[in-house]
Amino acid sequence: MEKITLSEQEIIDAVCLFHAKFKHVNPEDVEVELMYDDASGFTAEAYVNGEMEPYNTVNFITAIRLYIEEQLHRDAMAARIVLDLHDEEGIIANIEW
Secondary structure, eight states: OOEEEEOHHHHHHHHHHHHHHHHTSOGGGOEEEEEEETTTEEEEEEEETTEEEEEOHHHHHHHHHHHHHHTSOSOSTTOEEEEEEETTTEEEEEEEO
């Protein structure tokens, strides 16, 4: 079984790409803040032109799947994605095929 880990920056990039695709803007125009709390789990806020859109854990996974497909050129649907809060690295995604 192959394993990779996406860094916090790669997850931010994934959410930026995902959000930009559906808002029809450039990924560089999207600002993303990742968050975690015990009640909500992994969440994010994506900003474009001062407008904020929240992302829940399901949205996170969907954005990462798009990133896997389009940036890593791998089978995103076969990937097992587990988000983790790491003390030093922040929010990371452990992915297995």
